Every structure is written in structure tokens, then in C-alpha cells.
Amino acid sequence: MGKTLNLGVVAHADAGKTTLTEQILFRSGAIRRAGSVDEGTAVTDGMEIERSRGISVRTACASVQWKDCRINLIDAPGHADFLSEVERTLAVLDAAVLVISSVEGVQPQTRLLLEAIRRANLPCFLFFNKLDRAGSNWRKAFAQVEKECGTPCLSLTRAEREEEREAASVPLDFSSSDWEEAAVLASGDEVLLERLLSGEACDSRLWECLKDRVSRGELYPAVCGASKFGLGVPELLDGICRLLKEAEPLGEELCARVYKVEHDPALGKAAYVRLFAGEIRNRQTVDVVGKGGTGPEEAPAEKVTRVRAVEGRRFIDGECLAAGEIGVIYGMESVQAGDLLGKALSGLREYRLAEPLLLSRVEPELPEELPQLTAALRQLEDEDPALGCEWNREKQELWARLTGKLQIEVLEALLLQRWEIRARFGEPSVIYRETPASPAEGFESYTWPKPCWAEVRFLVEPLPRGAGFQYECLVSPGKLPYRYQTHVETAVPRALKQGIQGWQVTDLKVTLVDGGWHHIHTHPLDFFVATPMGLMNALRNAGSKLLEPVLKVELSGPQDYLGKAMGVLASRRAVFQPAELSGDSFRLEALVPAAEAMELPVDFAAATGGMGIYSSRFSHYQDCPEGLGASRGRVGPDPLDRAKFILAARSAMAGELP
Known part of the structure; x- marks a missing residue:
């Protein structure tokens, strides 16, 4: 029986990620014809907005068979506004395929993904795409990756007729002395190096060493190609099957992660899961631990009513999912993506x-549709918990947390297509945080009205930024x-x-220094x-300091526009090297407060006549002036x-009392 590998395809937007996924499905026989992103026929772009806009918004999954390997393939969105989907995808993978444009080279989101992959020691294969395009230089992009991540890379193919329509990706001769020398150096094995220098054969030990390093995330195999024409795809799949080890179960007990949630009109909530240990059977009762483990006393247990396994592009009914497999389960009504x-x-x-980093008020065009809009956004929050919907009962207002303005367009389209609700998102504002200005204590003696008795004394202390x-x-x-300490x-x-100022409090230590209860009057x-x-009393005594989010911005373009680019940044409290x-051309990195960067993409485009490239990502929070x-x-x-x-707390919890 062959091995099962869970593989994810990730990239900077427009690097050719979805096109590569289509070609993998086609070359492996999972589909009869490779779809096109430009034509809106990509099979992994199943939503109407994905087909119309030519972008991936939600994670898609399929299963293929390549030689003796079963590969569960997950295609994640490429746009920066949907990084929450990417992080949940990375968390369930055995390895990632990072698609890099050989024309543009390493781009901002490429750097972000490389950094995340390297920190987690996730095995990674590199696919240098667009070999046929004018300006392609895959060896330069290859060198960029090695410089950016500090991880050695090993070529499995070479290019012929690069920058031409007739470009080709040719497998290297693994028996040649040149490739063997490069592979031995990449393996980092001293025994192999001694054999190489003495002229001895390295073959059998070499491949085992390469497999070990690749599976530990210490070596990145690389393939060049052109996904539009399927160039390099068979070589990529061969390399994955030969160099990647099957993941071992993490233990005996059930451990699974939900990486995607959908709502099926007929079957209810569908949770896409990857199992790391144990198994999930039909009609089994499963604990929902949450994203960080909220404590066993709070983990709801729910019964699985249906199990489906992935088979090609379809999901088929089954009885059981085992460790290492990906599938869909139904019946888990409290589950959210990431749980x-x-x-x-x-x-x-x-x-x-x-x-x-953005907060926006959401309103329906028809005021009477506010309850339906609230319910719809709650469903979307299950699918993407980063949305963080908030309902202000007193003001009858609905708010959502966003990562970018493109997300607003997508949410408006989803609300219209799935629920026929026309919604308006107000002008986004920045999400600040707050922290105590100084150490302070707070006390609360909750002993009236009876029956109740709970006393707490807290010490709050500010911590360094980022703590x-x-x-x-x-x-x-x-x-x-x-039980009361818990x-x-x-x-x-x-x-x-x-x-105190309405924002999430961070960078602080809270210490419970004293507490009291009564054996008769204390209620559960x-x-x-x-x-x-008691905690708010301590924070009021400490005073509150606002923190503002800061973006790491990257600007690039023709050198003639460098002065204008620096001028655009200088007016926004930016710090740049x-x-x-x-x-x-030039490349300029800067740290810019998010509140100052709202119109920066537009202003930079105007300053460079549309020839500049702008990207940004969250960096950190800092003290707000x-x-x-x-x-x-x-x-x-x-x-x-x-x-x-x-009064409000006791009323809200009345239904929870035993």
C-alpha cells in the first residue's frame, strides 16, 4: 500500500497557484480537461465570485493518485486579504508547494510564506512558474529564495529555451557527477562528503539523507516549469513522491483540526478536517476543544452524523476517517474553522x-433585514472566525473585523449570492488596542443581592510591547x-x-492576589x-494607554519614481531604510502606522503613474502618540x-445555571 501525503499549494497572488493545481488534477487523471482561471473554468474555484474575479477566496480540496502515492491536495487563496484561510491550510499540511513567478521573483507574500514555513519546519517544494514568459529568470529567483530564507535548495530540473513559447523543463540526470555533488552539499552529510571526495558511490545513502532533510524542512527541492502548459508538473509530482515521507500519527487519542467550514442547505454545517491521530467514525461523539484548548470543562461534545472521504474532486460517504486522512464530517453545530x-x-x-486591522459597521439596505443579516454574518464567522462579528444590542449595530478592502467586496457578493441580502459596509476604521499605563490593583466584593458571594483582588502590570x-x-x-480559581x-x-477605552487589552500581566468565597452563599x-x-476596577486605577497597529510596507518600481515614493512615505510617520x-528599479521597505496607510496604495499608484507595486502586512503594535x-x-x-x-450578567447566565 502506498503512502498518503497532504499537500498544499500556496503563493503570492497571480503567481499561477490555481493553474498549477488544475494541471496536477489533469496530469494525474482526476479531471479530463484542465480549467482556466482567466476563463472562469478552474474546478477549484467553485464560487461565483472566484470565477468572475479570477481569484481564489476559499480553500479547495481534491485527491489525486500519482504512482504509489495518494495526494490530498489543498489549494489556498493567494490574495493577502485572505491570509486567515492560508494559515488554517498550512496547519493541516504534510508539505507545501510554494509557487514563485520566475518573472517577478520573490514577492512580498512569498517572503511572508517562506518565513512562516521556515519557522514551522514545514517541508516545502518550490515551483518556479512562468518559464515561457518574457523576463523569466528562474535561476535568479532560485538564488533569491536561498538568500531570503537561508535554507538550501536543490534543483530537480533545468530550463531550455527560457522566455520562449517553446520553453521546456528537463529533468536533471541524477546519476551525473554535477548533480551528485550539488545533492551531497545540500544533504549536509559528512560521510557522504568524504565519499564524494574519495570518488566512492553515494547513491543509496544520498537519497535517504535527502529524504530526511526534506521531511524535516531543512532542504527545499525545486522544479522550474510553466503551469499553463503543464511543464514541470510530472517532475514536481515525482519529486514529492520520492523525497517526502508519510507523516506519523501524533499519538493514539483523537486529534484533528478543522481547516474549513461550509454550510450545506440540505445537510447542515460541514467541517473539513485533517486527522493527526486516532479516528472519527459515523455516530461518534467528539469533543470540540477550540483553537487554543479552552479547558476540558468547556469543550462541548457533539455527535458526528455523517462522514465523507475525499475521492478525486468529490466527497463520498464512508464510515471512518483515520490518522493522516482528510475528509468532511457533519453534525458538529458549534464548530468553527480552526478548531x-x-x-x-x-x-x-x-x-x-x-x-x-479594520473595523466596519455593516447595515442592510432594507432595515427589516437586519436579523437575517446578523444570522448570515454569524454563518460567515463560522467559516472565517477572523471576521469577529460584534452585535451592539444597545445601539442595534452590527460590526465586522476585516483584513482589507477586497474582503468587503467579497463579503457583499457572498451576502447577495447566498442570502439575497444587499449590505453596506461603512468606511473602515483602524482597530486599536490598549494596555495599562502603570501597575495597579483592583478589588470586587460581589456579595449582594443574595444568593451570591465572590471576592477577587487583582494586580495588573504593563509588559513590553508584543508580550x-x-x-x-x-x-x-x-x-x-x-474550581473557583479555574x-x-x-x-x-x-x-x-x-x-477602559473599548479596545482589547494586551501586553499585561494579571495576577489574582486574593479571593474569597462562602460555603453557603457562593453560587456556581x-x-x-x-x-x-474587579479587573476593570484595576485597569481604571492603572490608567489606559492606546496602541496603534503598524504595517510593514514594501514599495517597488522604476528608479525614476524613488524620490516621489519616499515623499509619499515621509508624510505618514513612516520609518524606512x-x-x-x-x-x-528600486525596492523600499517601511514601517507605517495603519491609520496613516489607508490611502497609501492609491497615493503611491498616483505618484508612480501606476507603474509601482505596493504590498503590506501587519508588523506589530506600538504606543500611539x-x-x-x-x-x-x-x-x-x-x-x-x-x-x-x-443585572445583565445574572440574566444572561440564568439559562446556564444547573
Whole structure:
């Protein structure tokens, strides 16, 4: 029986990722004719907006057979506005195929993906595309990748008639002395190097060493080609099957990750899963652990009502999914994309590429459709949790978190096509964060109205930028039982979603320094009520400092426009290094506050006469200068208004009481 490999295709937008996926399906016999992105016939672009715009918006999956390998193929979006889909795809892969244009070379999102792949030690194969295009220089792009990531690369093919319509990708002679020398150097094996220098044969040990290094993410095999014509595709598949090892199960217990969620009108919510250990059977009860493991007492258990396995481009009914397989399960109504099922085991890879930085109010054209719009956005949030929908009950307002303006166009199209709702997204504003300005304590004694009794005392301390959130409990179990300590620890991150100025609180340490309960009056959920009030009291005493998001921006274009490009950045509080000059073009990197970058793409395009290329990604949060930034109205009851908050909290939790 052959091995099963879970392979993902990723790239910078327009590098030819979907075209390569089509050719893999065609060459392996999964489809009769390769579709075209330009013609809207790509089989992996199943949504109307994908076919009309020529872009991938959602992850697509198919299975192919190549020689003795079964390859589960996942095609992820290429546009920067859909990086949340990419990060969930990377998290379920055995290896990635990174498509790079041999004309444009390493592009901004190529760098982002290379960095994420290298940090996670994910095995990676490089496909240098567009060999037939004018300006193609795949060896230059190859050298760029090695320089950017610091990981050795090994060519499996060479190019003939590059930049011509008759271009060809020719497999290298693996028995030649030149290739053997390059492979031995790439393997990093001292024994092989000694054999090479002494003239001994290296063949059998060489391929095992190469497989080990490739499977550990320490060596990137490379193929050049032209996916439009299928050039290099068989050589790529041969290299993958020969050099990539099948992943071992992470353990015995069930461990699976949901990488995609869809809503089927007939069957309900469909969860696309990759199993890392254990199995999922029809009618099995499965724990939904969540994205970070929210604690076993909170993990809902749901029954799987249907199991489907991937077969070509279709999913067929089955009874069981085993470790290493990809499939679709139904019946898990609480699940969201990115959730873990079963148990979080060591060995899982995690990625953080997407950071929503924009906040927009969403309104229906017809006010009476607001309930339907809310329900539709909740479904879309299951499919992409980064959307982070918020419903302000007091103001009857609906808000969504976004990564870019293209996402707005896609969401408007999805709402119209799937629910026939015409929606308007307001002008996006930047998502700030806040942090305590100084150390401070806060106290809450929730002992009235009875029955209740919960006392908490917190210490909040600011941490360096980028440190995130830390929690510590200094209260002994004799003073406060473990079950109530767990309630406090669970409630603190929830309370920090909105601080004094209405933004998420970060870069702080919260310490529970004291607590009290009563053996008669303490109710099971009292500490969920007391914790936000005590924590907000501490944050008010500490004072709040705004943090603003910063983008890492890359500008490139003809050297004649360098001065104008620097002028556009200088007016936006940008920090940048000297430009890199190559031939007649420049490349300039800068750190720009997101609030200053809203119109930067338009202004840069105007300054360069449309000849410049702009890209950006999230970098970090920094202190916001005094007088800049904006507070936000609170969503929901304010813990500092004790009477209203207690009433609202007790009413909301009335249905949860045992």
C-alpha cells in the first residue's frame, strides 16, 4: 500500500497557484480537461465570485493518485486579504508547494510564506512558474529564495529555451557527477562528503539523507516549469513522491483540526478536517476543544452524523476517517474553522499570518433585514472566525473585523449570492488596542443581592510591547478552591476583550492576589460575574494607554519614481531604510502606522503613474502618540456600572445555571 501525503499549494497572488493545481488534477487523471482561471473554468474555484474575479477566496480540496502515492491536495487563496484561510491550510499540511513567478521573483507574500514555513519546519517544494514568459529568470529567483530564507535548495530540473513559447523543463540526470555533488552539499552529510571526495558511490545513502532533510524542512527541492502548459508538473509530482515521507500519527487519542467550514442547505454545517491521530467514525461523539484548548470543562461534545472521504474532486460517504486522512464530517453545530477536535497533542504546527486591522459597521439596505443579516454574518464567522462579528444590542449595530478592502467586496457578493441580502459596509476604521499605563490593583466584593458571594483582588502590570497576556494565581486552594480559581482564569481573557477605552487589552500581566468565597452563599457562576468588575476596577486605577497597529510596507518600481515614493512615505510617520537598487528599479521597505496607510496604495499608484507595486502586512503594535487614535464605545454592559452589569450578567447566565 502506498503512502498518503497532504499537500498544499500556496503563493503570492497571480503567481499561477490555481493553474498549477488544475494541471496536477489533469496530469494525474482526476479531471479530463484542465480549467482556466482567466476563463472562469478552474474546478477549484467553485464560487461565483472566484470565477468572475479570477481569484481564489476559499480553500479547495481534491485527491489525486500519482504512482504509489495518494495526494490530498489543498489549494489556498493567494490574495493577502485572505491570509486567515492560508494559515488554517498550512496547519493541516504534510508539505507545501510554494509557487514563485520566475518573472517577478520573490514577492512580498512569498517572503511572508517562506518565513512562516521556515519557522514551522514545514517541508516545502518550490515551483518556479512562468518559464515561457518574457523576463523569466528562474535561476535568479532560485538564488533569491536561498538568500531570503537561508535554507538550501536543490534543483530537480533545468530550463531550455527560457522566455520562449517553446520553453521546456528537463529533468536533471541524477546519476551525473554535477548533480551528485550539488545533492551531497545540500544533504549536509559528512560521510557522504568524504565519499564524494574519495570518488566512492553515494547513491543509496544520498537519497535517504535527502529524504530526511526534506521531511524535516531543512532542504527545499525545486522544479522550474510553466503551469499553463503543464511543464514541470510530472517532475514536481515525482519529486514529492520520492523525497517526502508519510507523516506519523501524533499519538493514539483523537486529534484533528478543522481547516474549513461550509454550510450545506440540505445537510447542515460541514467541517473539513485533517486527522493527526486516532479516528472519527459515523455516530461518534467528539469533543470540540477550540483553537487554543479552552479547558476540558468547556469543550462541548457533539455527535458526528455523517462522514465523507475525499475521492478525486468529490466527497463520498464512508464510515471512518483515520490518522493522516482528510475528509468532511457533519453534525458538529458549534464548530468553527480552526478548531481542534479530540485532544491537543504535541507536534501540531501553528501559524499566525492574518491580523484583522479594520473595523466596519455593516447595515442592510432594507432595515427589516437586519436579523437575517446578523444570522448570515454569524454563518460567515463560522467559516472565517477572523471576521469577529460584534452585535451592539444597545445601539442595534452590527460590526465586522476585516483584513482589507477586497474582503468587503467579497463579503457583499457572498451576502447577495447566498442570502439575497444587499449590505453596506461603512468606511473602515483602524482597530486599536490598549494596555495599562502603570501597575495597579483592583478589588470586587460581589456579595449582594443574595444568593451570591465572590471576592477577587487583582494586580495588573504593563509588559513590553508584543508580550501579550500573562496570568498568575497566588491564592492557595485553602483560601479559594480550585474550581473557583479555574472560573477566574477563564473569565479574565474574556473580560480583557474590551478595556477602559473599548479596545482589547494586551501586553499585561494579571495576577489574582486574593479571593474569597462562602460555603453557603457562593453560587456556581459568581466568579464569572465578579472577575470583570474587579479587573476593570484595576485597569481604571492603572490608567489606559492606546496602541496603534503598524504595517510593514514594501514599495517597488522604476528608479525614476524613488524620490516621489519616499515623499509619499515621509508624510505618514513612516520609518524606512535606504532603498535597494537593482538595475533600473528600486525596492523600499517601511514601517507605517495603519491609520496613516489607508490611502497609501492609491497615493503611491498616483505618484508612480501606476507603474509601482505596493504590498503590506501587519508588523506589530506600538504606543500611539498623544492626541492620535480613538476610543470606542463599549459593546454590552459596562462592568464599571455595577448595578446594570450584575443585572445583565445574572440574566444572561440564568439559562446556564444547573
